[in-house]
Amino acid sequence: MPHPLFEKHKAVLDAAVEAIHARGFWTPFPETPSPKVYGETAHEDGKRAVEACFGADFVLDQPGQSGWVATERSPYGVELGVRYPVCSTDALIKAAQAAQPGWQKIGAEGRVGVCVEMLTRLNQRSFELAHAVMLTTGQGWMMAFQAGGPHAQDRGLEAVAYAWDEMSRVPAEAIWEKPQGKNPPLKMKKHFEIVGRGVALVVGCGTFPTWNTYPGLFAALATGNPVIVKPHSNAVLPAAITVRILREVLTEQGLDANLVSLAVVEKRTDTQALATHPAVKSIDFTGSNVFGQWLIDNARQAQVYAELAGVNNVVIESTDAYKAMLRNLAFTLSLYSGQMCTTTQAIIVPAGGIETDQGHKSFDEVATDLAAAIDKFLSDVNVAAAVLGAIQSDATLDRIDEAGQHGRVVLASKKIAHPDFPQAEVRTPVLLTCDAADEKSYMEERFGPIAFVVKAADADAALALSERIVSEHGALTVGLYSTRTEVIDAMTEATWRAGVALSINLTGGVFVNQSAAYSDYHGVGMNPAANASYADSAFVANRFRVVQRRYHVE
Amino acid sequence: MPHPLFEKHKAVLDAAVEAIHARGFWTPFPETPSPKVYGETAHEDGKRAVEACFGADFVLDQPGQSGWVATERSPYGVELGVRYPVCSTDALIKAAQAAQPGWQKIGAEGRVGVCVEMLTRLNQRSFELAHAVMLTTGQGWMMAFQAGGPHAQDRGLEAVAYAWDEMSRVPAEAIWEKPQGKNPPLKMKKHFEIVGRGVALVVGCGTFPTWNTYPGLFAALATGNPVIVKPHSNAVLPAAITVRILREVLTEQGLDANLVSLAVVEKRTDTQALATHPAVKSIDFTGSNVFGQWLIDNARQAQVYAELAGVNNVVIESTDAYKAMLRNLAFTLSLYSGQMCTTTQAIIVPAGGIETDQGHKSFDEVATDLAAAIDKFLSDVNVAAAVLGAIQSDATLDRIDEAGQHGRVVLASKKIAHPDFPQAEVRTPVLLTCDAADEKSYMEERFGPIAFVVKAADADAALALSERIVSEHGALTVGLYSTRTEVIDAMTEATWRAGVALSINLTGGVFVNQSAAYSDYHGVGMNPAANASYADSAFVANRFRVVQRRYHVE
Numbered sequence A, B: 001m002p003h004p005l006f007e008k009h010k011a012v013l014d015a016a017v018e019a020i021h022a023r024g025f026w027t028p029f030p031e032t033p034s035p036k037v038y039g040e041t042a043h044e045d046g047k048r049a050v051e052a053c054f055g056a057d058f059v060l061d062q063p064g065q066s067g068w069v070a071t072e073r074s075p076y077g078v079e080l081g082v083r084y085p086v087c088s089t090d091a092l093i094k095a096a097q098a099a100q101p102g103w104q105k106i107g108a109e110g111r112v113g114v115c116v117e118m119l120t121r122l123n124q125r126s127f128e129l130a131h132a133v134m135l136t137t138g139q140g141w142m143m144a145f146q147a148g149g150p151h152a153q154d155r156g157l158e159a160v161a162y163a164w165d166e167m168s169r170v171p172a173e174a175i176w177e178k179p180q181g182k183n184p185p186l187k188m189k190k191h192f193e194i195v196g197r198g199v200a201l202v203v204g205c206g207t208f209p210t211w212n213t214y215p216g217l218f219a220a221l222a223t224g225n226p227v228i229v230k231p232h233s234n235a236v237l238p239a240a241i242t243v244r245i246l247r248e249v250l251t252e253q254g255l256d257a258n259l260v261s262l263a264v265v266e267k268r269t270d271t272q273a274l275a276t277h278p279a280v281k282s283i284d285f286t287g288s289n290v291f292g293q294w295l296i297d298n299a300r301q302a303q304v305y306a307e308l309a310g311v312n313n314v315v316i317e318s319t320d321a322y323k324a325m326l327r328n329l330a331f332t333l334s335l336y337s338g339q340m341c342t343t344t345q346a347i348i349v350p351a352g353g354i355e356t357d358q359g360h361k362s363f364d365e366v367a368t369d370l371a372a373a374i375d376k377f378l379s380d381v382n383v384a385a386a387v388l389g390a391i392q393s394d395a396t397l398d399r400i401d402e403a404g405q406h407g408r409v410v411l412a413s414k415k416i417a418h419p420d421f422p423q424a425e426v427r428t429p430v431l432l433t434c435d436a437a438d439e440k441s442y443m444e445e446r447f448g449p450i451a452f453v454v455k456a457a458d459a460d461a462a463l464a465l466s467e468r469i470v471s472e473h474g475a476l477t478v479g480l481y482s483t484r485t486e487v488i489d490a491m492t493e494a495t496w497r498a499g500v501a502l503s504i505n506l507t508g509g510v511f512v513n514q515s516a517a518y519s520d521y522h523g524v525g526m527n528p529a530a531n532a533s534y535a536d537s538a539f540v541a542n543r544f545r546v547v548q549r550r551y552h553v554e
Helices: A004-022 A042-051 A089-105 A107-124 A126-137 A141-148 A150-167 A214-222 A237-252 A268-275 A289-298 A322-338 A363-377 A381-388 A394-406 A459-473 A485-498 A537-541 B004-022 B042-051 B089-105 B107-124 B126-137 B141-148 B150-167 B214-222 B237-252 B268-275 B289-298 B322-338 B363-377 B381-388 B394-401 B459-473 B485-498 B537-541
Strands: A065-069 A084-087 A173-180 A183-196 A199-203 A227-230 A260-262 A280-286 A303-307 A313-316 A346-350 A354-356 A359-361 A408-411 A430-435 A450-456 A477-481 A501-504 A544-552 B065-069 B084-087 B173-180 B183-196 B199-203 B227-230 B260-262 B280-286 B303-307 B313-316 B346-350 B408-411 B430-435 B450-456 B477-481 B501-504 B544-552
Touching: A004 A107, A004 A150, A042 A126, A084 A089, A084 A260, A089 A107, A089 A183, A089 A199, A089 A227, A089 A260, A089 A268, A107 A126, A107 A150, A107 A214, A107 A237, A126 A141, A126 A150, A126 A237, A141 A150, A150 A214, A150 A537, A199 A214, A199 A268, A214 A227, A214 A280, A214 A537, A227 A237, A227 A268, A237 A260, A268 A280, A268 A289, A280 A289, A289 A303, A313 A459, A322 A363, A322 A381, A322 A450, A346 A363, A346 A459, A359 A363, A363 A408, A363 A430, A363 A450, A394 A430, A394 A450, A450 A459, A459 A485, A477 A485, A485 A501, A485 B544, A537 B537, A544 B485, B004 B107, B004 B150, B042 B126, B084 B089, B084 B260, B089 B107, B089 B183, B089 B199, B089 B227, B089 B260, B089 B268, B107 B126, B107 B150, B107 B214, B107 B237, B126 B141, B126 B150, B126 B237, B141 B150, B150 B214, B150 B537, B199 B214, B199 B268, B214 B227, B214 B280, B214 B537, B227 B237, B227 B268, B237 B260, B268 B280, B268 B289, B280 B289, B289 B303, B313 B459, B322 B363, B322 B381, B322 B450, B346 B363, B346 B459, B363 B408, B363 B430, B363 B450, B450 B459, B459 B485, B477 B485, B485 B501
Parallel strands: A199 A227, A199 A280, A227 A260, A280 A303, A313 A346, A313 A477, A346 A450, A430 A450, A477 A501, A501 B544, A544 B501, B199 B227, B199 B280, B227 B260, B280 B303, B313 B346, B313 B477, B346 B450, B430 B450, B477 B501
Antiparallel strands: A065 A084, A173 A183, A183 A544, A354 A359, A408 A430, B065 B084, B173 B183, B183 B544, B408 B430
């Protein structure tokens, strides 16, 4: 008899698997924060649920708890003061291991059924999650809702769909019957058990605490592994709410809630001890190159799926929609103050300028016009505050302050007073120009609203520079503007060599820094910015093994 | 238009994919060396083709050749003297990289079509390959034919089937159309290119130069990668014949033959330099723990798929077919003188003995009866020579000679004069008993015809010991003999925890050391003996990436 939650969610699962194969648009989680979809009181309920956490203990009932700790500071200046349980790493790991056999026992169908139930519950709580994401990360409200809610749930469901797609092709049992000429055949019965590889650790980042956490979390869960979520110290609340909802679902299903737990770790050495624990068999990490590389070098007992820093870039060779191109780039550079791992940092333009539908534009004109487009787009303070959000970390504020030394400033960053949050640190992008030879300036990630218009000798040099940046420093996204087929073909082949996703001539409502679940492979997993992709079969296939047994039958 | 070789082999590919999902018996490559199947002159032709290589240059027409080298010594005492090209590693890598784009260009269909064509050609040359395998490895003729020919081809086709199964679910292109309420939808066209991760290195072993090479070779090829085959210095010929056939097929297809090349490397430091070359992105290795671990520790730029040593074991708790059990074990221990990575080394028996259909048998009786069964099975010199083959390496001869110091000898190894090859080193198995506490004796791999009957306190202790051996030292196979359901269940759960394939109550024509392509997962990839399995989706999914591009369409 199939698991009841598998039956309940089978239609969604089938559609999700169809979506990852067809890669068109699809989602079961509406991205519009509409009362008609989420309920008349959903917005208020979500806000109140988050506010109820302020200054209080966030009870999770996890083993090995020794105390409480509050670690968050809101970029919007809101006093949070949520206190999270501090638990012994060993206790969490032991409890996770104890929970694994029961999770294995319900089989692939049971696991994916429970996972979709979890995602459905998360979806119902999207407003609560959105408020938590907004207040901890500094994202604007709409992005916090969409990227922190439905889009993150989409990436989780996508991982479940990949896991199911792989696991469903392993039969539970088989009869193997080998002819023996005139003698009776050899006949065996074989059983195939899908076994998770062991405790999974998912290390979240400070900017997208759900979107970058759900893929690894649900990929690991669906394939049979217990998961310990270690959130960024400044974005614990969205992870804590998520873990609580997942633990509730597990308890309702008669499963061990300790299959999923939250590790709020105060010291980096404690995170390191957790990551290198022999029981930890996989680590999903989003964050800095320094700690990511430390994990890859030191957590040798685990498969590490790492999304690190890169230098995303766009080549402008020519365009037949100059203004629309500038608007598109202005939005990309402004969205969440460039605090996305997919935001463009280097815009490479030939020294001789470009041909456009508005006539020839010199290199300097392109830079100046882009600056003007950003300025215009952010001229309305309400638009600016909504799009920019707040600066998440002091390190990013410092980078903005010292950006001027790395090139010629075409557009200076401005501090904007947020209409609703007077203490929020809101900053407009800084745009600089520099020469391709000034590699020190633009060829390392400067996370935040800092972008360079880089002068390349010519179009060929621009393409070659883009490819080299990706190969040597990594990138999650590259873009190209060109009206010439041969340039588009050359750039396409360069991205195959370098291993990066390419957006061509974006002039409308899609932006190079956005990627859509079920359709866009986020990251490729082939250049230094990431060794895995959201999502593909490689993202799930190595998280489980098949253990067989066989015996003779008549 | 589909690739002609895809069309030609589509039925076989479809059947192979069906087989890996159903996991019953299937093969397109007959294992019987019958003239009716392979042709009346096939045996003679194959033998002559191999003999024609003796004392001659084996021309491969590879780049960067600096000379010739002969490295093989036949365990049968036959003078081989085949001289292989010595080529510069850098030249082979550069040529491999140059060949990759053309291989990518024919797409997944083209690649799997060409791969099945290659396997079909290899199958037609099975007698030639069998003679080469027999003379270089010391395998008996029948095993050399079956394991070195059709069964190896099966494992190669299985890898192609897995690769095709994964790649065929990535669409070449898609239309993504996202509704925008009352506004026109956002509409994009997306292209998805499957790109191999880069040069693959396949390092062969001295005992199964085709069976252990074809899975990695064909998994890497099918997923879009050029392959350099680095055979064991004593088993070059089967790999060289394979590479020559593959290069012929590539040339016929107008593809770059340097997509597949042979690296005959004289010094270990040269192999190390090759393995750690930045361009090498995957390594398939079968062999010693020392070099395997060196690769895992040092070839950090590559995915390493390693099959290493282990301590395969069988627990005898009880049986209702005592004599058949002993016959089955006798065959397992004798086949190819135990020089299989799957051969049982430790047979764990309770100190109090076992219940059987022949009454109670004490620990000592089990050991003595097993010794007698081996002795009886090998009493006919023709059977013995055919089953045992010859000892492949001096190191194995040394291990046999000094085995007596590791326990009480129940059956001593005997040297047998081979009826056809007077210089062959043929040895019967040595069987020892020891106590479970004598871990130094039996708890490291003693490759070759050396087995221990290990005395455990009781059945529970026997199961626990088996699990600990697998978890700590690794194993590719474990077996159990028991008439009690609760013991079978307990052992089953132990194998889920330890991650090892289990054979239960084998008393007929299937042996614990045999695994069948498309049905048995060879190795699990979850214990120290191997980090990958032949084959599962994890074996192929990480060998390619999907690189996308997208643009607006009306």
